[in-house]
Amino acid sequence: MNRFAIALISALLLISGETGAQERITNYIPSAKPERIVLNINGDPAATMAVTWRTDTTVTESLAQIIFNLPTVFPADSASTVKGSWQDVTADGVTARFHSVIFTGLRPATTYAYRVGSGSGASEWFTFKTAEAGNDPFTFLWLGDSQGPISLYARVIRHAYRTTPDAAFVLYTGDLVDGGSSAKLQDDEWGDWHRAAGFIFSEVPVVATPGNHEFYDPQVRQKRDLNRFWRPGFTLPGNGPAGLEETAYSFDYQGVRFIIVSSDEMLRSEDLARSQAAWVEGLLKDNPCRWTVMAFHHPFFSTSARRDNKVVRESLKPLVDKYGVDLVLTGHDHTYARGMTLPEGVIGKGNQAGTVYVVSVSGSKMYQQDADQWWESGLINTQLWQTISVDGNRLTYRAYDASGAVADQFMLTKKKDGRNRIGVPPVNKK
Ligand SMILES: [Fe+2]
Numbered sequence: 001m002n003r004f005a006i007a008l009i010s011a012l013l014l015i016s017g018e019t020g021a022q023e024r025i026t027n028y029i030p031s032a033k034p035e036r037i038v039l040n041i042n043g044d045p046a047a048t049m050a051v052t053w054r055t056d057t058t059v060t061e062s063l064a065q066i067i068f069n070l071p072t073v074f075p076a077d078s079a080s081t082v083k084g085s086w087q088d089v090t091a092d093g094v095t096a097r098f099h100s101v102i103f104t105g106l107r108p109a110t111t112y113a114y115r116v117g118s119g120s121g122a123s124e125w126f127t128f129k130t131a132e133a134g135n136d137p138f139t140f141l142w143l144g145d146s147q148g149p150i151s152l153y154a155r156v157i158r159h160a161y162r163t164t165p166d167a168a169f170v171l172y173t174g175d176l177v178d179g180g181s182s183a184k185l186q187d188d189e190w191g192d193w194h195r196a197a198g199f200i201f202s203e204v205p206v207v208a209t210p211g212n213h214e215f216y217d218p219q220v221r222q223k224r225d226l227n228r229f230w231r232p233g234f235t236l237p238g239n240g241p242a243g244l245e246e247t248a249y250s251f252d253y254q255g256v257r258f259i260i261v262s263s264d265e266m267l268r269s270e271d272l273a274r275s276q277a278a279w280v281e282g283l284l285k286d287n288p289c290r291w292t293v294m295a296f297h298h299p300f301f302s303t304s305a306r307r308d309n310k311v312v313r314e315s316l317k318p319l320v321d322k323y324g325v326d327l328v329l330t331g332h333d334h335t336y337a338r339g340m341t342l343p344e345g346v347i348g349k350g351n352q353a354g355t356v357y358v359v360s361v362s363g364s365k366m367y368q369q370d371a372d373q374w375w376e377s378g379l380i381n382t383q384l385w386q387t388i389s390v391d392g393n394r395l396t397y398r399a400y401d402a403s404g405a406v407a408d409q410f411m412l413t414k415k416k417d418g419r420n421r422i423g424v425p426p427v428n429k430k
């Protein structure tokens, strides 16, 4: 081989990246200006709110300011300053600094204005509203796997927000990102995920649990570490089992107990399956709320004949049955399916409801449905978002397709004995 041929082959190897010698650099280079500003539920939502954002490493303090959302122009120094902490993530060719502040001692049902950073490096002012102290009606948004390209997913989160801008929070049931594929760096994926939402997550808190794709390593797909951007990039509750901080946790929101389970960690470790089941049982046994919603990634019942999340089902379904969980929200199967099982030992008649299970998807990656049909309502090749509203003894659920049309809906009415009736919600009622 002559020298020209060797030089040509070397150049081609470099371009294709096969040498591995050159680290690719993220499309999203951080600067001193705050970005990826995301609110998270963290503790009592009537009194606390967490915010996370990133900058480059020239910013050496994690400061945020907060004030009642006054109707008038207000000077920045009239706001309270809250100090937080930061951690650096070096990945994909850059070091980014992720800052985290938790606002505490807030008043219930109150709209606050806040900004992150300080001086000329501060963000604009955003607003959010704390939860009511009582069990007032509220609506939250739920999205299944957004995983994959922003191209078709972005319209879903934007349309969801446009229809329900006053949502208490937006819940994601895992596979928010793909985990770094050959085409995308992990940081690019998170950059895209935040870009799709624009300012939405700076005003509507995110509640999220990881899916299996948040545990993929881009270099070694079988290696199972939590996506390096998860804990730095969010400030989610740490009140679940030890070691599962920000992946398994719970909170109560205006009369609804939310239990967020990390099902991928349940599938990979008997210890983490046991510890999560014991923790879930404690939350169900001693539950002051009228309604209970559980959310995790892997469904008890798959829509695919090749998939069976036995450990998740065997660990949690007996508890769901025993304590009458109202709603179980999942993803992973990249289709839409909604079905129901009745409480064990009870024969369903008429409109008697048991636990309602739903699988949904918001991104554009799609699978077929070829399992034995357990669902009453199913859709393929359809991107969706859901609104779930709770008002006293009524829970109203609607799934919307990417055109904004209602794709599925039901209403649960809680009877005095704690059991639910299922029916169709009245038109134009949340
Ligand atoms: Fe998944």
Ligand SMILES: [Fe+2]
Residues within 6 Å of the ligand: 145, 147, 175, 211, 213, 332, 333, 334
């Ligand atoms: Fe997925």
